[in-house]
Amino acid sequence: MSTKTNKSFTKRLKISKNGKISARKTGQNHFNVKESRRSQLAKKRGVSFTISNKDKARFL
Numbered sequence: 892m893s894t895k896t897n898k899s900f901t902k903r904l905k906i907s908k909n910g911k912i913s914a915r916k917t918g919q920n921h922f923n924v925k926e927s928r929r930s931q932l933a934k935k936r937g938v939s940f941t942i943s944n945k946d947k948a949r950f951l
Contacts, residue, residue, distance in 0.1 A: 900950050905937060912951075913937035 905913050916934045923931050942950070 894949060897950050904951070906951070911939050912942055913939045 903914055907913065914937060916936070916938050919934050
């Protein structure tokens with residue numbers, strides 16, 4: 892019996908053409924006026940991270 896895919900988490904991930912997984916940086920929803928423009932734009936870039944095969948099967 893297989894488990895269901897966690898769709899809410901899957902929507903936050905992007906998979907590149909080569910199979911790398913990236914997600915948005917945390918802390919981007921509000922309180923961004925206080926930060927410099929440079930750090931705001933740095934947060935927009937995705938962060939790549941490693942994930943185990945077991946978690947890949949569950950979340951993707």
